[in-house]
Amino acid sequence: MPVELDVTNPESVYAAAEHVGDLGVLINNAGILIGESPLTGDLDGMRRELETNLYGPLNVTRALAPIIAANGGGAILNVHSVLSWLAIGGSYSVSKAALWSATNAMRAELAAQNIQVVGLHLGYMDTDMTSGLDVPKISAAEVARLAFGGIESGAREVLADDTTRAVKAALSGDLDVLYPQSVRQGAA
Secondary structure, eight states: OOOOOOTTOHHHHHHHHTTOOOOSEEEEOOOOOOOOOTTTSOHHHHHHHHIIIIIHHHHHHHHHHHHHHHTTOEEEEEEOOGGGTOOOSTHHHHHHHHHHHHHHHHHHHHGGGTEEEEEEEOSOBSSGGGTTOOSOOBOHHHHHHHHHHHHHHTOSEEEOSHHHHHHHHHTTSOHHHHOGGGSOTTOO
């Protein structure tokens, strides 16, 4: 039975949740890319991005986690981005970094309810959002295989491609390597 759902509208989410009786795995995959500059971009666009990419998964998880818990537990998979860790996507990176942090908080809070929370990080997946980009992309089928493999193995994070693994590994390094453009002119 199709159910209308707007992840940015809590009333819509809770109305849809009333139709869910049994749920073992929730995948939070809704997302938009606006990519405004945090300093000069349109704040309304940035808010829309945060509403969809951060508050959307929070709304859905708040409505559906109790159902998963009531059924004995399960898993929640939040789809992030390599840009959760690399601030080159403007407001998109801000929204995905916030989702990454929220995912970590959810994981800690929901563990006692036997709910596994997994963060799925990837670079470019072959979707409508990336259709205009001439870059290597991972297929949706491969991402799904990796995501469900991660859930089955009890993973906390799934890093779906080489770019994502390289960026995650670089996080403990020198920020000047990740962001060479941020080195102040004349700085010693």
